[in-house]
Amino acid sequence: MTTESLAELVRFAPDVYGFRWVNHVAMFIVTDAGVLLVDANGQVNPRTPALIKEAIRSVTAQPVKYFVYSHSAFDHSTGGAIFADTARFVGHRNAVEPIRAAKDPTTPVPDIVFDKPTSLELGGRKIDLHPADLSPTDDYVVVHDPAGRVAMFVDLIQPRNVPFRTLLGHPERIVERLSWLEAKLDFDVIVSGHATPQMSGTKQDIAEQRGYYRDLTDAIATARAAGLAEGAPEMTTLVRSILHPKYGAWRRFDEFLALNIQGMIAWRAGKAPAAH
Numbered sequence: 650m651t652t653e654s655l656a657e658l659v660r661f662a663p664d665v666y667g668f669r670w671v672n673h674v675a676m677f678i679v680t681d682a683g684v685l686l687v688d689a690n691g692q693v694n695p696r697t698p699a700l701i702k703e704a705i706r707s708v709t710a711q712p713v714k715y716f717v718y719s720h721s722a723f724d725h726s727t728g729g730a731i732f733a734d735t736a737r738f739v740g741h742r743n744a745v746e747p748i749r750a751a752k753d754p755t756t757p758v759p760d761i762v763f764d765k766p767t768s769l770e771l772g773g774r775k776i777d778l779h780p781a782d783l784s785p786t787d788d789y790v791v792v793h794d795p796a797g798r799v800a801m802f803v804d805l806i807q808p809r810n811v812p813f814r815t816l817l818g819h820p821e822r823i824v825e826r827l828s829w830l831e832a833k834l835d836f837d838v839i840v841s842g843h844a845t846p847q848m849s850g851t852k853q854d855i856a857e858q859r860g861y862y863r864d865l866t867d868a869i870a871t872a873r874a875a876g877l878a879e880g881a882p883e884m885t886t887l888v889r890s891i892l893h894p895k896y897g898a899w900r901r902f903d904e905f906l907a908l909n910i911q912g913m914i915a916w917r918a919g920k921a922p923a924a925h
């Protein structure tokens with residue numbers, strides 16, 4: 650078999666690093682007054698947070714001062730307690746209850762919470778935190794480091810991946826927020842918290858994600874105009890044949906297309922699909 654890389658430490662920009670374990674990526678920013686870390690990714694492998702701690706120590710002696718939750722989902726949020734000796738825990742207000750309810754001693758409840766854009770300052774470096782605001786219950790945070798020209802938006806911008814299952818929010822709202830990201834935030838590199846097929850992208854990848862939502866919407870409209878029933882297998886077949894030339898090579902196209910269609914229809918009908 651070919652050699653498989655399970656873990657790696659990468660640099661996205663000067664002083665901005667990523668640590669990957671299989672398909673989960675944590676990001677950290679090093680300053681001379683401490684480190685800001687996003688996510689510990691300790692659910693799939695409980696030892697990942699310790700690997701992240703050691704990876705940080707391999708590039709700086711500075712301690713982690715801020716641990717930022719990209720959102721509450723446990724594959725990304727688990728395991729930050731290993732940084733509790735030096736770090737404050739930061740997250741969206743909506744992330745507090747799910748994390749508290751889980752009662753996982755390895756995953757501290759955030760004690761710096763916000764629901765409006767805010768900033769953290771570390772060693773003269775200002776790191777901006779923007780609520781993704783996909784819905785009233787959404788707890789995703791867009792992390793932006795203007796100095797490093799890097800942004801991180803976990804799950805929503807995975808280059809060359811179709812969106813997750815039934816979509817992580819109302820499709821029009823997602824497209825709106827992706828446009829905002831492209832137009833208003835200054836960065837060269839976007840990090841998605843996942844690694845397959847690539848750990849980072851550019852504004853071009855965001856435009857391609859937006860394009861997918863648009864093309865999926867149009868293909869569903871075409872299927873409706875052809876008289877096919879909402880979400881029926883025939884609709885999926887036609888939508889697949891329309892989208893396949895452009896998106897067939899994207900990760901999880903076959904796995905998630907039918908769910909993407911169901912999600913698109915449900916969100917537009919004013920029903921949030923069942924939790925992902």
Ligand SMILES: [Zn+2]
Nearest residue numbers: 725804842843
């Ligand atoms: Zn994820």
